[in-house]
Amino acid sequence: MNSNQYISSNSGASHSGSGSQRTRIHLGSFLPSLIRNLAEGISTRLAKTYTEEYQLTITEWRILLQLAEHQSLHAAQIVENTSMEKSKISRALSSMEADGMVRREVDDEDNRRQRLALSDYGWEIYRQIAPSVLDWEKQLIEGLEVAEYRDLLFLLEKLNERLKVMDKA
Amino acid sequence: MNSNQYISSNSGASHSGSGSQRTRIHLGSFLPSLIRNLAEGISTRLAKTYTEEYQLTITEWRILLQLAEHQSLHAAQIVENTSMEKSKISRALSSMEADGMVRREVDDEDNRRQRLALSDYGWEIYRQIAPSVLDWEKQLIEGLEVAEYRDLLFLLEKLNERLKVMDKA
DNA sequence: CAGTATTAGTTGCATATTCAACTTTTACCC
DNA sequence: GGGTAAAAGTTGAATATGCAACTAATACTG
Secondary structure (H helix, E strand, O other): OOOOOOOOOOOOOOOOOOOOOOOOOOOOHHHHHHHHHHHHHHHHHHHHHHHHOOOHHHHHHHHHHHHHOOOOOOOOHHHHOOOOOHHHHHHHHHHHHHOOOOOEOOOOOOOEEEEEEOHHHHHHHHHHHHHHHHHHHHHOOOOOOOOHHHHHHHHHHHHHHHHHHHHHH | OOOOOOOOOOOOOOOOOOOOOOOOOOOOHHHHHHHHHHHHHHHHHHHHHHHHOOOOOHHHHHHHHHHHHHEEHHHHHHHHOOOOHHHHHHHHHHHHHHHEEEEEEEEEOOOOEEEEEHHHHHHHHHHHHHHHHHHHHHHOOOOOHHHHHHHHHHHHHHHHHHHHHHHHO
């Protein structure tokens, strides 16, 4: 890692203790904004890859990704994996089922749940979109050194874990 | 940085070249999803800090942040800084003005634009919310080493730059 | 095993968001 | 300068979203 620029922190130099004296937020180092802005920028641009040619919404695309990754899921697992509202997911799934992309079957083991899976048509759409999406991501990543990319994945994961811990507290 | 876990990359081991052979996306290392999920998780949880006690929407809060940071802006600059839709910002500003948080004056130099600024009341709200928001962020960051935090800021910035470059291409 | 609590998912409804079309003003250019 | 293009915001109308209340099923607990 070769970052040596000075960045003033929102949480103070000591990086420990509790109770914030400072009442001014510095956006240049305010994590929630930085991450959200970046996410929005990435999503918006990437979405052009698939919303134009296919009529997928971003939400549907994200669900498609989940189902392609795990092949069989319950809605609650998608909620867990994506941090999206369950009502949002419920409606998106209905729409995707109506379009024939998704199959839903009541789970034998628990009749409240339903087993979700991509249909053949769902897979077909996925296969058509995935390559250009991967290509776009590749371009994005080419802005980073290999080590930086690895570190980034590690850090994102670490923050996710942190979020979970904070939820419990 | 002490990340030594193996993470398979979506863009292939060589990390160079162009044209993707692979048609399967691995969510564990797919940057758009990882970043978006994290952003969503952070925003949602943090929002509880200010939506419950004040009736700010996330959009309004983000605008508040912008105005507190730059003290005088045009709407277009908020669009630029946040990647939000200009109509979204337009309506949020109207609402914020109606609530007395924001002042809008037509810009002398260009009558299409308007000079935006927080009112005293706007600042008051900001001062009431900022501490707990900073506190929450501090808790989040405490999950990282100091060097990791620095690296993260660096990487987020680098990706933003990369996005801009890609837009031009 | 009865009664209560939890969980999975859906839905009503109010609000928020998007896209495109529009107004007004400024910039460009011959 | 006159005419066209571009930019800053606004707005109508369709859609998406979030919250809370709801149904149905399972889990817990005495």
